[in-house]
Amino acid sequence: MPSLPLPPDCPVRPRTVLGARTSRTNPVRTWDFGKRAASQGGRTDAPLPYPRRQVGLPGVGVPSRPISAGDRRSHSEDPLSVTPNPEAAVAVLGAATVVGTVAVVALAKSRAALSRRCAELSAQTAEQSQALAALQAREAAQFEELRHLVSSRLPAAALHLISDHHPVPGALLDDGSDYAAQIQAAHDLFVESLVEERGRIDAAARAALRGACTAIQAQSFRLQTLVDDLQRDCRDPEVLQEYFRIDQLNERVLRLVQKAAIVSGSWPGLVRPDTHLPDVVAGATSRLHGFERVQVHTKLPAGGVGVVGRAAEPVAVACAELMANALESSRGDLAVEVTLLQTDNGSVCVQIDDAGKGMTREAVARGTRLVAGDNAGNLLITELGDPPALGFAAIGQLVADHGFHVSVDQVSPYGGVRAVLAVPKHLLTTIDETAEPPSAMAAMPTPAPRTPIPPVTAVSAEPAEGLRDVSAPSAGDAHTLPQRRRRSGSSRGRSLTRAPRPVDPEEAGTAWGDFEQAVAAGRDGTESENKDKS
Amino acid sequence: MSPGPARRLVPSYLATGGVGAPEHSRFEELTALQATGRSALPHHTPAHQRLLNLVSDGGLTVMEIAGYLRLPVGVVKMLAAQLVSDGHLRAAAPLPDALAPAINAGRPDKALLEEVMHGLLAL
Incomplete structure (x- = not known):
């Protein structure tokens, strides 16, 4: 590689000079200023337009420049050599020197220009190759980004919509470039379209489910009425037992259908009058497979704690679902303890304890999220699994609609789950137990502490709510016959209108x-x- | 979405606790039931307990108990049969038959009983 020439405007150049004159002053190297050569030599009349210098061609040594070296030496060492016409010879030599110098200068100039051009070109080439390499790298990165989008990000985004557990990888290129923005836009459009389409499909599925459930529910209600009438007329215990089985199966079907209808956006399907809470719980119990295992204890104060009509059926449905969970998650010979109690802040709680294995942390978190009802309106059936687990979702829907509270995140004393349904004050009412006694199947209130009494009258001292005159003193009343009470609104004869x-x-x-x-x-x-x- | 007729909330089968009646039980509507004084057992349902409370002070017929508990007569029969077999109740033969001088004597007709009832109420 030849050494690159120095820039032409450099005033000082190292120079190797051959010849006696230069070797006398500086045997190896001298710093040659442009004007010095002209003044020292005296051979040239005009100052040199260009700095005189030795320019080495690639592969060619300076000594091979015979014109300047030879001339200069002969001229300076032998100025008055044997010449017939010294003036002519001087003139010729001078002219030759001038010509040679001009030629050298022109050559040097063109060579410098050529070198400059060459340098520019090679720099350009280097730049271009650099730019090309950068472009190729960028294209590769962009292709990699596209491949990442198609093979990783979009499938992950689709999975993420199914379950939050699936992580969605970010973009590889995150340089704020237009390309990255477009890739992100494609990703977002994909997700948006997916969500939109999923919502549409889910709405269609919900509409279909709602329609089917509502129709089945109506038929099931008719069957319930029919079986109830048959039970009232039946006198044969064995036949009655069969009616009971049919009735219970129908209640279970009703529960399943009602639950699905609620999740799919329907209402519970019926409005009840104000109802005693023990009746609501008893009704919820009756809808379950294995209802015999449910033991209801009432710690409610006397005075007929009731649920307002609009919330009676929703509370019953929610209780049924919580008790169904308790029954399903505990062994077939374990009881499910249900306790009704009124808290100091006025709300009434239905506490359901099972002795099962309990729920996993994920299940508790999921259940808590669902029963809170925060996102009940946007819930998708497809999110609930296959087959969909509708219980908690139905509770969440009812909670969102009616404003009671459900918690499933506590542990029961038996190590299972303690579910608590709290009915707030504004959904409670007081029902006159004399006029509207609770049903015979409602849980008996826990007797208050009392003084010991003879064992024969032990049962009689325990007041049956609504079945006898509560104003009658129990101590002196042991020998009276039971008080017959009138059913309000009944028209069974004139005797019933009497006090x-x-x-x-x-x-x-x-x-x-x-x-x-x-x-x-x-x-x-x-x-x-x-x-x-x- | 208008509310339909009031629909049953608590079905009758809850009263018996899912257990059928004993085989040999034959009860009439007018069978009188009396408590033996034993208190209810843990497996007894609230309906059993209410029935025991009702008859603890004296005898009542199946029909009367059905009226008080607002349960179908058949259900009360089943409850009574269960309680009798558990030893909590004593069943007595229906009163009109007991009053009858002869085994095959007919019962008093309905009109007569209504007159008697009205007479009693007028006392």
């Missing part, structure tokens, strides 16, 4: 004697009947 009155045992005995006499008289003839009547 209850206290029964005197003596009077009752007399009346019973009269009754016997009347029966005997009735068998004998109608005359005595008329006489008795008068």
Whole structure:
């Protein structure tokens, strides 16, 4: 590689000079200033337009420049050599020197220009090759980015929509370039389209499910009415037992259908009047497979704690789902303990304890999220698994609609799950137990602590809510007959419109004697009947 | 979305706790039931307990109990049969038959009983 020439405007150049003159002053190297050569030599008249210098051609040594070296030496060492015409010779030599110098200068100039051009070109080439390499690298990176998008990011985004557990990798190129922005836009469009389409499909699925469930629910209600009527008319215990089985199966079907209908955006399907909470819980119990294992204990204060009508069925559905979870997650011979209690802040809690294995942390987190009902409106059926687990989702929907609270994140005393449904004050009401007693199947209230009483009357001292006059003192009332209570709104005869009155045992005995006499008289003839009547 | 007729919330089968009646039980509507004084057992449902509470102070017929508990008569029969077999109740023969002088005597007709009832109420 030849040494690159120095820039032409450099005033000082190292120079190797051959010849006696230069070797005398500086045997090896001298710094040659442009003007010095002209003044020292005296051979040239005009100052040199260009700095005189020795330019080495590649591969050619300076000594091969015979013109300047030879001339200069001969001229300076032998100025008055043997020449016929010294002036002519001087002139010729001078002219030759001038010509040679000009030629050298021109050559040097063109060579410098050539070198410059060459340098420029090679720099350009280097730049271009660099740019090409950068472009190739960029193209490779962009292709890699595209491949990453198609093979990793889009599938991951689709999976992420199914389950949050799937991580979505970010872009490889994150340089804020237009290309990266376009890639991100394609990704976002993909996700957006997917979400939109999924919502559309889910809405269609929900509509289909809702329609089917509502229809089945209506038929199931009709069957319920029919079986209930049959039960009322049935006198044969064995047949009645079969009706019970049909009834229970129908209740289970109703529960499943109602749950699916609620998740798919329907309402619970019926409105109830204000209902005693123990009745609501008993009704919820009756809808479950294995309802015999549910033990309900009431710690509610006396006075008929009820749920307002609009919330009665939703609370029943939510209780049924929580109890169903408890029954399903615990062994078949373990009881599920349900406790009703009123808290100090006025709300009433239904506490459901099972002795199962409990839920995993993920299940608890998922359940808590679902029953909170925060996102109930945007819930997708496809998110609930296959087959969809609808229980918690249905509870969440009801919670969002009616404003009671459900928690499933506690541990029961038996190591299972403690689910608590809290009915706030504004959904509670007081129901007159005398006018509207709870059903016979509602849980009996826990008896209050009392003084010891004779064992025979132990059962009688325990008041059956709504079944006898609660105003009657229990201590002195042990020998009275049960108070018969009237059903409100009933039209079973004129006697039912009369107010209850206290029964005197003596009077009752007399009346019973009269009754016997009347029966005997009735068998004998109608005359005595008329006489008795008068 | 208008509310339909009030729909049953608590079905009757909850009263018996899912257990059928004993085979040999034959109860009439007017079978009188009396408590033996034994208190209810853990497996007894609230309906059993309410029935025991009702009859703890004296005897009542199946029909009357059905009226008080607002349960179908068949269900009360089943409950009574279970409680009798558990030893919590004593069943007595229906009163009209017991009153009858002869085994095959007919019962008093309905009109007569209604008159008697009205007479009693007028006392």
